[in-house]
Amino acid sequence: MSLALDDSQWPEHLAPLKEVDNLLRCGICFDYFNIAMIIPQCSHNYCSLCIRKTLSYKAQCPTCCVAAVEPDLKNNRMLDDLVKTFNSARQQLFQAVLDSPSVSPPA
Amino acid sequence: MSLALDDSQWPEHLAPLKEVDNLLRCGICFDYFNIAMIIPQCSHNYCSLCIRKTLSYKAQCPTCCVAAVEPDLKNNRMLDDLVKTFNSARQQLFQAVLDSPSVSPPA
Ligand SMILES: [Zn+2]
Ligand SMILES: [Zn+2]
Ligand SMILES: [Zn+2]
Ligand SMILES: [Zn+2]
Numbered sequence: 001m002s003l004a005l006d007d008s009q010w011p012e013h014l015a016p017l018k019e020v021d022n023l024l025r026c027g028i029c030f031d032y033f034n035i036a037m038i039i040p041q042c043s044h045n046y047c048s049l050c051i052r053k054t055l056s057y058k059a060q061c062p063t064c065c066v067a068a069v070e071p072d073l074k075n076n077r078m079l080d081d082l083v084k085t086f087n088s089a090r091q092q093l094f095q096a097v098l099d100s101p102s103v104s105p106p107a
Numbered sequence: 108m109s110l111a112l113d114d115s116q117w118p119e120h121l122a123p124l125k126e127v128d129n130l131l132r133c134g135i136c137f138d139y140f141n142i143a144m145i146i147p148q149c150s151h152n153y154c155s156l157c158i159r160k161t162l163s164y165k166a167q168c169p170t171c172c173v174a175a176v177e178p179d180l181k182n183n184r185m186l187d188d189l190v191k192t193f194n195s196a197r198q199q200l201f202q203a204v205l206d207s208p209s210v211s212p213p214a
Contacts, residue, residue, distance in 0.1 A: 088123065
């Protein structure tokens, strides 16, 4: 079977999970959070490297513009756990689609 | 069709999502986070009411025992968004199972 599912394609029957996937992505790099950091004063989250680089140019949250500096950042480890677990589930669900000819492929 | 899926049952083909579901639950009440609060010093999360009640008896995180008091708590709104979005996706996926006779029911 030549069909392959790339990272951005969700089979139609799993489409409701796309929105969960979107929430687990950093608003700076649009990839899954990599060492998620929360800005506690506004509750926004970014990858550690993404937000540190951004704050070094401008001391504010890139989403809501609240004043923020690097020492404000706190780990949000639950998001790292969710990225890891969700990503693993996604891969298993995608593999099941590829293995099962009875489920329709993505459009 | 008399089959109904209760909240705790996951159809077999969606089993990989069970672990994601578990992560979105509070370690005090075991329900989905309801107004999630993070203890920034250890990154553990609980429902707002659950952790406030717990801290009023003992000023430490119930998971890792780090010292914590109510003013330490910060909203972790991403978890509220994830609970809402994941729960909605779960309901849509469960409904699709009930609507589709070709997918096997839960064991
Ligand atoms: Zn990033
Ligand atoms: Zn913000
Ligand atoms: Zn709770
Ligand atoms: Zn803790």
